[in-house]
Amino acid sequence: MSAKRRPPGEVLLKVENISLSFGGVRALSDISFEIRRHEVFSIIGPNGAGKSSMLNCINGFYHPQGGSITYKGRTRRQMRPHEVASQGIARTFQNIALFRGMSTLDNIMTGRSLKMRAGLLAQAIRFGPALKEELEHREFCERIIDFLEIESIRKVPVGRLPYGLQKRVELGRALAAEPELLLLDEPMAGMNLEEKRDMCRFILDVNDEFGTTICMIEHDMGVVMDISDRVVVLDYGRKIGEGQPEEVRSNQAVIDAYLGVQH
Amino acid sequence: MAEAATQEHAQPGTPQHALAGGGEIPPGQVAGDTFPKLLAEHVRLRGDRTAIREKAFGIWQSWTWRQVQAEVTEMAAGLAVFGLQRGDKLAIVGDNRPQLYWTFAAVQSLGGIAVPVYQDAIASEMAFVLDHADARFAVVENQEQVDKLLAIMDRLPKLERIFYSDPRGLRHYEQPFLLSLERLKEEGRAFLANHPGHVETEAAAGRGSDIAVFCYTSGTTGNPKGVMLSHDNLIRSARLSAAFDGLSDKDEILAYLPMAWVGDHYFSYGQAFVTGFVVNCPESSDTVMTDLKELGPTYFFAPPRIFETILTQVMIRMEDAGWIKRRLFNYFLNVARRAGLAILEGRPVPPADRLLYWLGELLIYGPLKNTLGFSRIRVAYTAGEAIGPDIFDFFRSLGVNLKQLYGQTESTVYICLQTNDDVKADTVGPPAPGVEIRITEAGEVIYRSPGVFVGYYKNDEATRSTKTEDGWVHTGDAGIFTKDGHLKIIDRAKDVGRLNGGSLFAPKYIENKLKFFPYISEAVAFGHGRDFVACFINIDLNAVGNWAERRNLAYASYTDLAGKPEVYELIRGNIEQVNADLAADPALAGSQVRRFLILHKELDADDGELTRTRKVRRGTIAERYAKLIDALYDGSRSVEIEARVSFEDGRTGLIRADLRIEDAKVFETMRKAG
Known part of the structure; x- marks a missing residue:
């Protein structure tokens, strides 16, 4: 059943003329696009196109040499990752970055750390307000666990889980921060068909239930075309196409970039 | 009313x-x-x-x-x-x-x-x-x-x-x-x-x-x-x-x-x-085992397959445990095997065993039951299919009051219940209070009880053929009463046949008994319209392979292993144990297995010999292996076989083998099982 989705709202994130180089290598040149509220937005492109660099610029890990990023009306040149996180942007990573020795629940709880107000000592001895706060955070995490249907692995150390489930836990941790913009770096990489289908459903559900805006990098074209509202295509650090999935699919520059050009 | x-x-x-x-x-x-x-x-x-x-x-x-x-x-x-x-x-x-x-x-x-x-x-x-x-x-x-x-x-x-x-x-x-x-x-x-x-x-x-x-x-x-x-x-x-x-x-x-x-x-x-x-x-169907442990119910039902899975998991995890734990576990499991059932059923036990069992409860059984969520169980039931006596006795010897019941939808479950002090692995107990049971001429179990259903919705014809005017319901199951008044379900009534001598032949009952042995993965019994019972055996490659390795018995393939005289000897031992069991029951003593052979290949759903749920397709097997069945009954010592097998990639091939046929000892009727 395809459900009717929320209509896209105002511009949430605006990327203008971003350029990024590492020494002599130009990773990104002059990239501009906009992501609207409640949208599922995908960045695609062949290997080395600059997709992950773009994501790293958005969440403040890289500092572009040129251009600006406007998030919720505030333009910035440089911002550190934790500042970005407290502004409501959360992300997952291409090569899962969880605490392998910790349980699913504890990993998701770490996603709440920016929301915790109690001091370290109070948290350690679970005293007074810290206890109440922890219970509230625990409840929030339990709702995420319920949402992602991972009750059965709540107490299992993440390192022992299969890859597909680890990806889901990582999504859970990102959701724990209650993001307005969720950056997903190849959420389906290395998954089998069934795991991909589950992940698609969760991404759409997150987008639908919480109204979270999604910006995702993904290689599986079937997935991208199915669930994205809009797509931007990068190749060699340049933007070569943008638009709705059907437009992008029939864009000659995009076809050339993916299939190679015949001479 | x-x-x-x-x-x-x-x-x-x-x-x-x-x-x-x-x-x-x-x-x-x-x-x-x-x-x-x-x-x-x-x-x-x-x-x-x-x-x-x-x-x-x-x-x-x-x-x-x-x-x-x-x-x-x-x-x-x-x-x-x-x-x-x-x-x-x-x-x-x-x-x-x-x-x-x-x-x-x-x-x-x-x-x-x-x-x-x-x-x-x-x-x-x-x-x-x-x-x-x-x-x-x-x-x-x-x-x-x-x-x-x-x-x-x-x-x-x-x-x-x-x-x-x-x-x-x-x-x-x-x-x-x-x-x-x-x-x-x-x-x-x-x-x-x-x-x-x-x-x-x-x-x-x-x-x-x-x-x-x-x-x-x-x-x-x-x-x-x-x-x-x-x-x-x-x-x-x-x-x-x-x-x-x-x-x-x-x-x-x-x-x-x-x-x-x-x-x-x-x-x-x-x-x-x-x-x-x-x-x-x-919380969800995936968390049942965790929830069971947290909760520790006092009353519990599970089909045999769940008890089997739990037992397998315990055994596998014990294999991975350190040697002290493993030694302790095995030692106290032996104590439980010796004394556990008697203690649970309130029979006399030597004081030394009682003391050891108490110690075992402290060190092994208690913590194990706690991990499984069985600590507080007062009454547990299983039903639905035959449960292996080893599995059944394992849980009982740990002090879990596991019993069997017999029922069906038409009886609102309630037909037979085992009492706390009289539990057997191969019966479903005496008729429950308020239930009357009879066995028809044809060997079918019929009953009358307060739970007898009103009828099938919009299907009077089926209602009439299942339920008589005076409230007796046909179960479709074949059963017998043991000497002490317990009902024993042996097979579906339609599968039960007769030997030429007139005694009852319930293939599934015999096959289940054989399959309870770890070395036998599949068995097919023949006997309807014949003079005696004979059967095909599939060995369990893992279990028998392991057994062979421990004896330095080299083998090249399933077919090779299945043909070894030592393996025949092993399986013969299992069959004779089943025969001894059958002999204890006058109604079934006639269906002891007299001759058997071990098949050269595993019966397989891909070859149409089993259903996808691993039930034996008797028709297909009788047709495909007619030559083998004839050999079982004509007294030959061996038979040559050629069989087509389908490989997983879709190719087919031929297997040729000479299969040995051997005899098994039968026991006198009424002799107690050894």
């Missing part, structure tokens, strides 16, 4: 109508001849005690009887608003959830009939049941079930409304007939504001003889049949069995088996409403 009904109208919800439905109310059970009346009694007696729990968001959430009644009343009122009439059917689809259990009581409050449907049924099966049951309404758990129903809506003209419990993902569904349970209760609250007492009045008009549920039988052949069970069927059987095992409101049960299965309905609804014990719903 009728004499009691008049009284109920006068005084609903009071103990005066206690005797409704006949018979006395056993101590500790509440009065009432319908489920809504039982519910009202619980509110009166223990309104603030927990009735049901569900694990949600990592915490066991509970509802008291009073809260349950409030929910049920609102739902019932809501259903009244949407026009549910006395006798209307409402389908219930989903995992075990409190809201769905309450739906039964809500429907029954208005005199409606609940039709639980298997939640994992595919859409077409679901369409058959909902259509056949004439369901006007459906209450389902979540989006998954809603989607399934929407896909078959056009085939269900009688279905008017669907209510769902979990709204997740359904916000944008715009079908006008689709509503949330919250909305239903809202309508109910509004209705109750204007019609207080409506639901109580309707509930009071219900009688024990009213139909409470349709339970659809799975139907291995043909379409499922809707078994109509009345309140009397459920409540009377539940009363008798709860009294039999002394169940009370202090007991706890985990409700994890499909709600559409009569067993779950009987345990988690019938017995719970009669005694007031607490029903616990797991």
Whole structure:
């Protein structure tokens, strides 16, 4: 059943003329696009196109040499990752970055750390307000666990889980921060068909239930075309196409970039 | 029944109508001849005690009887608003959830009939049941079930409304007939504001003889049949069995088996409403084992396959344990094997063993049971198929009071129950209180009991062929009574044949006995219309391979291993043990296995020899291996075989082999099993 989705709202994130180089290598040149509220937005492109660099610029890990990023009306040149996180942007990573020795629940709880107000000592001895706060955070995490249907692995150390489930836990941790913009770096990489289908459903559900805006990098074209509202295509650090999935699919520059050009 | 009904109208919800439905109310059970009346009694007696729990968001959430009644009343009122009439059917689809259990009581409050449907049924099966049951309404758990129903809506003209419990993902569904349970209760609250007492009045008009549920039988052949069970069927059987095992409101049960299965309905609804014990719903179907451990129920049911899985897991994990733990475990397991059963059944045990067993309980059995969630079990049952005696005795020797019962949907489960002090692995116990059992000329088990179903819905022909005028029901199972009055189910009646000498031949019974040995993975017995019983054996490659390695017996392949004289010797030992067992039973002594051969290849579903659920296809095997069967009976010592096998990649090939045929020793009738 395809459900009717929320209509896209105002511009949430605006990327203008971003350029990024590492020494002599130009990773990104002059990239501009906009992501609207409640949208599922995908960045695609062949290997080395600059997709992950773009994501790293958005969440403040890289500092572009040129251009600006406007998030919720505030333009910035440089911002550190934790500042970005407290502004409501959360992300997952291409090569899962969880605490392998910790349980699913504890990993998701770490996603709440920016929301915790109690001091370290109070948290350690679970005293007074810290206890109440922890219970509230625990409840929030339990709702995420319920949402992602991972009750059965709540107490299992993440390192022992299969890859597909680890990806889901990582999504859970990102959701724990209650993001307005969720950056997903190849959420389906290395998954089998069934795991991909589950992940698609969760991404759409997150987008639908919480109204979270999604910006995702993904290689599986079937997935991208199915669930994205809009797509931007990068190749060699340049933007070569943008638009709705059907437009992008029939864009000659995009076809050339993916299939190679015949001479 | 009728004499009691008049009284109920006068005084609903009071103990005066206690005797409704006949018979006395056993101590500790509440009065009432319908489920809504039982519910009202619980509110009166223990309104603030927990009735049901569900694990949600990592915490066991509970509802008291009073809260349950409030929910049920609102739902019932809501259903009244949407026009549910006395006798209307409402389908219930989903995992075990409190809201769905309450739906039964809500429907029954208005005199409606609940039709639980298997939640994992595919859409077409679901369409058959909902259509056949004439369901006007459906209450389902979540989006998954809603989607399934929407896909078959056009085939269900009688279905008017669907209510769902979990709204997740359904916000944008715009079908006008689709509503949330919250909305239903809202309508109910509004209705109750204007019609207080409506639901109580309707509930009071219900009688024990009213139909409470349709339970659809799975139907291995043909379409499922809707078994109509009345309140009397459920409540009377539940009363008798709860009294039999002394169940009370202090007991706890985990409700994890499909709600559409009569067993779950009987345990988690019938017995719970009669005694007031607490029903616990797991967080999800994947968390059952964790929830079981947290909860530690006192009353537990599981099919044999679950006990088998638990035992295998324990053994595998012990293999990985350190050697001290492993030594301790094995030592005390031997102690349990020696003394555990006797201690559980209150028989005399040498003081030294008693002391060791006590120590074992402290060091091994106690912690193990705790890990499995079995620490508090007072009564546990298994049923459905034959359970391996090793598995059965393992749990019993640890002090888990595991017993067997025998029942079917048509009997509201209740036919045979094993008593605490007389439990055997290969019988299902004596007839339960209030049940009469007979064995027909043809060897079929027939019974008469308070649980005997009213009839099959819209299928009088099937009802007539199953249930006689005077209430005897044909089970379709072949059985015999042992000397001490226990019923032993041996096979499906239609599969049972006769040897030429006239004695009974129950192939599955013999095959199961053989398959309980770890070395035998499959067995096919022949004997109908023959002079004696002979069989094909498939060895278990892992188990026999391991056994061979320990004896430095080299082998190249399955075929090679299967042909080894040593392996024949091993299997012969197993068969002779089975023969000794069979000899102990006069009715079965004639079907001891006299000759056998070990097949050169494993029977395989890909070759059409087994079904996908690994049941033997006798027809195919008899045809394909006719030459082997002839050889079993013509006295030859060996037979040459050529067989086609299909490989996984689709190629086919030929296997040639010379199969040995050997004899097994048979025992004198009536001699006690050695």
